[in-house]
Amino acid sequence: MDDSRFGLARTARLSGPLALDGGGSLAAIDIAYETYGTLAPDKSNAILICHALTGDQHVASAHPITGKPGWWSRMVGPGLPIDPDRHFIISTNVLGSCMGSSGPASLDPVTGLPYAMRFPVITIRDMVRAQALLLDHLGIARLEAVVGGSMGGMQALEWAATFPDRVEAVVGIATTARHSAQNIAFNEVGRQAIMADPNWRGGDYYATGQAPTAGLAVARMAAHITYLSEAGLTGKFGRRLQAREAKSFGFDADFQVESYLRHQGLAFTDRFDANSYLYITRAIDYFDLAEAHGGRLADAFRDTRTRFCIVSFDTDWLYPTPESRIIVHALNAAGAEASFVEISSPYGHDAFLLDTPELFRVVDGFLRAGESR
Amino acid sequence: MDDSRFGLARTARLSGPLALDGGGSLAAIDIAYETYGTLAPDKSNAILICHALTGDQHVASAHPITGKPGWWSRMVGPGLPIDPDRHFIISTNVLGSCMGSSGPASLDPVTGLPYAMRFPVITIRDMVRAQALLLDHLGIARLEAVVGGSMGGMQALEWAATFPDRVEAVVGIATTARHSAQNIAFNEVGRQAIMADPNWRGGDYYATGQAPTAGLAVARMAAHITYLSEAGLTGKFGRRLQAREAKSFGFDADFQVESYLRHQGLAFTDRFDANSYLYITRAIDYFDLAEAHGGRLADAFRDTRTRFCIVSFDTDWLYPTPESRIIVHALNAAGAEASFVEISSPYGHDAFLLDTPELFRVVDGFLRAGESR
Numbered sequence: 001m002d003d004s005r006f007g008l009a010r011t012a013r014l015s016g017p018l019a020l021d022g023g024g025s026l027a028a029i030d031i032a033y034e035t036y037g038t039l040a041p042d043k044s045n046a047i048l049i050c051h052a053l054t055g056d057q058h059v060a061s062a063h064p065i066t067g068k069p070g071w072w073s074r075m076v077g078p079g080l081p082i083d084p085d086r087h088f089i090i091s092t093n094v095l096g097s098c099m100g101s102s103g104p105a106s107l108d109p110v111t112g113l114p115y116a117m118r119f120p121v122i123t124i125r126d127m128v129r130a131q132a133l134l135l136d137h138l139g140i141a142r143l144e145a146v147v148g149g150s151m152g153g154m155q156a157l158e159w160a161a162t163f164p165d166r167v168e169a170v171v172g173i174a175t176t177a178r179h180s181a182q183n184i185a186f187n188e189v190g191r192q193a194i195m196a197d198p199n200w201r202g203g204d205y206y207a208t209g210q211a212p213t214a215g216l217a218v219a220r221m222a223a224h225i226t227y228l229s230e231a232g233l234t235g236k237f238g239r240r241l242q243a244r245e246a247k248s249f250g251f252d253a254d255f256q257v258e259s260y261l262r263h264q265g266l267a268f269t270d271r272f273d274a275n276s277y278l279y280i281t282r283a284i285d286y287f288d289l290a291e292a293h294g295g296r297l298a299d300a301f302r303d304t305r306t307r308f309c310i311v312s313f314d315t316d317w318l319y320p321t322p323e324s325r326i327i328v329h330a331l332n333a334a335g336a337e338a339s340f341v342e343i344s345s346p347y348g349h350d351a352f353l354l355d356t357p358e359l360f361r362v363v364d365g366f367l368r369a370g371e372s373r
Numbered sequence: 374m375d376d377s378r379f380g381l382a383r384t385a386r387l388s389g390p391l392a393l394d395g396g397g398s399l400a401a402i403d404i405a406y407e408t409y410g411t412l413a414p415d416k417s418n419a420i421l422i423c424h425a426l427t428g429d430q431h432v433a434s435a436h437p438i439t440g441k442p443g444w445w446s447r448m449v450g451p452g453l454p455i456d457p458d459r460h461f462i463i464s465t466n467v468l469g470s471c472m473g474s475s476g477p478a479s480l481d482p483v484t485g486l487p488y489a490m491r492f493p494v495i496t497i498r499d500m501v502r503a504q505a506l507l508l509d510h511l512g513i514a515r516l517e518a519v520v521g522g523s524m525g526g527m528q529a530l531e532w533a534a535t536f537p538d539r540v541e542a543v544v545g546i547a548t549t550a551r552h553s554a555q556n557i558a559f560n561e562v563g564r565q566a567i568m569a570d571p572n573w574r575g576g577d578y579y580a581t582g583q584a585p586t587a588g589l590a591v592a593r594m595a596a597h598i599t600y601l602s603e604a605g606l607t608g609k610f611g612r613r614l615q616a617r618e619a620k621s622f623g624f625d626a627d628f629q630v631e632s633y634l635r636h637q638g639l640a641f642t643d644r645f646d647a648n649s650y651l652y653i654t655r656a657i658d659y660f661d662l663a664e665a666h667g668g669r670l671a672d673a674f675r676d677t678r679t680r681f682c683i684v685s686f687d688t689d690w691l692y693p694t695p696e697s698r699i700i701v702h703a704l705n706a707a708g709a710e711a712s713f714v715e716i717s718s719p720y721g722h723d724a725f726l727l728d729t730p731e732l733f734r735v736v737d738g739f740l741r742a743g744e745s746r
Contacts (some may be wrong), residue, residue, distance in 0.1 A: 022622035181606035181630045188631045189594045191624065192638070194586035198571055214569035221562045222595050225555065225599065230690075233554035237663060246558040247659060249395035249494040251564065251651060255658065257554040258561045265565070278624060285628065286620060288612060317690075 005077075005084040007034045007061035007070075011100050014133040021123040021286075027109065031134045032100025033092040036076065037084030039140070046140045047082055048131060049091040050148030050155035053223075053280050054272055055121075056099040059091040065271045074355055081364035082147065090138070094155070095130040096122045096279040103277035105206060112133030115204035124151070124287045125202060128158045132166070134311075142166050145367060146371050149173035149352035150319065151280070152285050157327065160308070161289055161300040169307040169370050171363055172197075174316050174352045176323035177297055177330070178288035183318065186226055187281040190219030194274045203275050213309075216274040217265030224264045229315035233257060297330035308338040309366040311359060318349040339366065375523045378450075379458040380407045380434035380443075380552075384473050394496040394659075400482065403529060404507045405473025406430050409449065410457030410487040412513070419513045420740075421454055421504060422464040423521030423528035424706040426653050432464040438644045447728055455520065459744075463511070467528070468503040469495045469652040477648035478579060480700055489648060490576035497524070497660045501531045505539070515539050522546035523692065524653070527660050530700065533681070534662060534673040542680040542743050547689050547698035547725040549666040550670055550703070551661035556691065559599055560654040563592030567647045577650050588649040590638030602688035602721030606630060613687035624674055628715035663703075670703035681711040683703040684725075684732060691722040712739065 011032045033259035034057045039046060049059050049072065056063070060070035060077050076082045078372040082089055093101040096119070104200040146156040146167055153175025160170045176183070181228070194200055197215030205211050225233075241247065253259035293299035308331050312324035321342050331338035343358045345351035353360065390398040407430045409715045412419060422432050422445065427435070433443035433450050449455045455462055466474040469492070477492040508516070519529040519540055526548025533543045549556075567573055570588030578584050598606075610630035614620065628630035666672035681704050685697035694715050704711035716731045718724035725732065 004603075015499070016536075022620075059448055117624070118405060121624075178612065181610040181612065181628075182601075182603045182604065184612070184628050185594075185598045185606065185630050185634055188628075188634055189591060189598065192594060192635065193566055193569075196566075196591055197569065218562060218566045218591065221558075225558045225562065228555075230553065230555045233558065237554040239551065239554065239557070247395075250569075251494075251655065253561075255554075255557050255561075257558050261558055261561055262565065280446045282624065 003338040004035065004037060007036050007058075009034050009061070011129050012134055014130070014137055018126070018129060018133065020072065020120050021127050022121050024120045026120065029095060029100070029102040029133070030100065030106065031092050031095070031130055033090055033134060034059065034061060036060060036089040036091075039088040039314040043140055043142070044144060045086065046088045046135075046143050047077065048135070048143050048146045048159075049082070049089060050146060050152035051091070051094065051129075052148070052150035052152050053284065054268065054277075055152070056097065057091045057093040058099075059089070063271070066267075071353060075360065081360050081367060087144065090134070090315050092131050092134060093216075094280070095275060096127065096283060098273035100278040101130075103273070104203065104279055105273045114206045116206065117356070119275070119279060120122055120206070122245055122279060123283050124154045124158050125162055125292075127156050127283065128162055129160075131155070132163055136165070143168065144370065145169040147363070150175055150177070150349065151284055154284065154289075159301075160304060160306045161293070164304050164306060167306050169173055169309070169366070171309045171366060172327065173311040173359065174313055174319055176319040177327050178290060179285050180323075184285045186222060187285050189222050191278050192280060193218040193222070194278060200274065203278075205274075206215060208240040210300050211269070212274045213269040214267045216272065216277060216358055219277060220268040221261045224261060226318045227348060227350045228279060229303065229317065229346060231315060232346050236347060297326065298333035301331055301334035301336050304334060304336045305368060306336065307366075308336055308349060309362065310338065310340045311362055312342045313345045313348065313351040314342055315347065316349040316351065376407065377410060380409050380431075382407050382430070383468060385507055385510050387503070387510055391499070391502060391506065393493050393499050393746075397492050397493045399475065399493065400467060402475040402503055402506070403473065403479065404465050404468070404475070404503055406507060407432065407434060408462055408464075409433060409462040412461040414513070416513055417517060418459065419461045419463060419508075419516050421508075421516050421532075422449065422462060422521045423504075423519060423525035424464070425521070425523035425525050426657065427641070428525070429470065429651075430466040431472075432462070436473075436644070439640075443701050444726060448733060448736065454733050454740060460517065463507070465504055465507060467500045467653070469500065469649060469656060471646035471649040476646070477576065477652055478646045487579040489579065490654060492648070494655055495652060496656050497527045497531050498598070498665075499687070500656065501528050501535055504532075505527070505536055516541065517743065518542040518544060520544040520736070521548070523548055523722065524657055527657070527740065530662055530673075533677060533679045534666070536739070537677050537679060540679050542682070542739070544682045544686040544739060545683070545700065546732065547686055547692055547722055548700075549692040550700050551663065552658050553696075557658045560658050562595050564651050564654060565586045566591040566595070573647065584642070585647045586639075586642040589642045589645065589650060592650060593632045593641040594638040596729055597634060599691045600723045602690065602719060604688060605719045605721050608719060629741060670699065671706035674704055674707035674709050677707060677709050679709065680739075680743060681709055682735065683711065683713045684735055685715045686718045686721065686724040687715055688718060688720065689722040689724065708712060
């Protein structure tokens, strides 16, 4: 059995300069990535997986800190829709993140100190440009598909808009072509929670031994609510109390949902950098694919030959189905080959990460249809 | 012209003990209140107004700190649905709050120091019991109506359940008979934001000169999002930038919605006590009207002769229309006289505070129907 089926972890130092949407540039960047499977001799079977806000390159390998299975180990693996026996799978940690790719926690080569808030503000397109540099490095001119959910879907759409000749197919799941006012508002709450933590110190906390974990935990808690559906929360927790008979009439976590949220917040701080959270949420808020194309989303896909598969979930209120419809209408207006499925799921936005058989069937069918041409 | 039409502010010291749902009691309590209008000789025209989480007794008088008009000055006033020319209007600051009624910022008579987190955890029913003590003090046996939105609606429903013989009519607007898991989750984020602020100091910040304003501001920001509809936020702000031409590629408030939220958070800390925020959100989370009645909501209203008017807003996602339907179904099952209206409004939960003419017509009609019997 080929080890590569189970993921090979590497970091590439990519010489720049990488010009950024914000006007600056990065002289050189690190991109941490994993690959699964083997690149076909004609290099036709490469699939790029793009992760969401707090995801990483460990798409189907155990997370090095938490030890948990890869975040998409239901989607990526032998016999699964994205299959290392068939595909050469590349999963990168996005620029700005904290799992090995260059980000605010990285050392600034000029000062030898962490960038912190001196790291340039980046965009989704900058993340995609960095991924393109990695593909150059790997000698891959063209992707069979770019696949992602949530912020990963934004990257997938951006790939089609920025590098239309390098992408045969895009799968965008539970995503949007631009962040809404409510989306921005939730991200801003998270940023303010981090910045309100005195341990944040304007971002220069790396040498203090005290990260702004309390603020980051609150940010995660607020965001986490948006990942779940109201009905899902009710089904999972309702008003059930913790393992005691009655209310405490105090401020401990009385309800199971409180305990769950506190745990989600705290656990997150073990594996994520607060400054990266600021930078990535900023990139997401800046995302507006139409904006760079005269305000007309269809023009982002003009003359595209990329095939698109757009998937939404009926209980996702972070990026609800109407956001997907806007994408599909633009694709239709651009004459693109596009399929769209709204999947019924109780799990809200998080459905793209969970056991959602219809999602797997849709992605499998869409990829196989392209491969059989 | 009678001055009382424009509000008379008072504070009543009510001798207890007030037995609390949590098992303890308060020896004596202060309840700050305002009255508008004149009590009829037969005392038949008293209307109690109940405020929401961060509201107060200044229902139709200028707020002493912000100078802004009363929070329901569109509903309460001469010629308005709740009219001091016709009604004797009582508006109290709830137990646990910070505008003159006893709460965590009040002095504990035993120690002479602020209660802080030694104030007992209270419930919506405790708030209502305190209001009943005030009515005793005012010599009012029976209310023409109890009217409230959001948490005010919870109090109104609780009045009907706890003191059925003292309430002729209840108007419950944009409210619920129990807090859902998602509702609890949002409140918990707010509490954690406050408690994560080092200035909170376990609640004992009153003597330090440094209140946990950063945490309280974050709590308010998170909650504020839930008061608005997604469509309302998009209509009001969309992705519009602040008064500059382009994105800053920094972390200042670039988008108008960010600036708005930051302002909402900061301004709130000028007028509200963080510990009160903890206590009142806890009371709301504990609210489950069915629970005290064997889990059957209809039993909370058994044999009631109170008339009910329940109003929801189609874009309210904090307490959406299905929550009102649950109340109405229970009222129907209890044989209560109940009317229900879902009003279409772009403003989400906040619609009950805003210029919503249909709401005013509904409340006016409902009150007049009772008065003409």
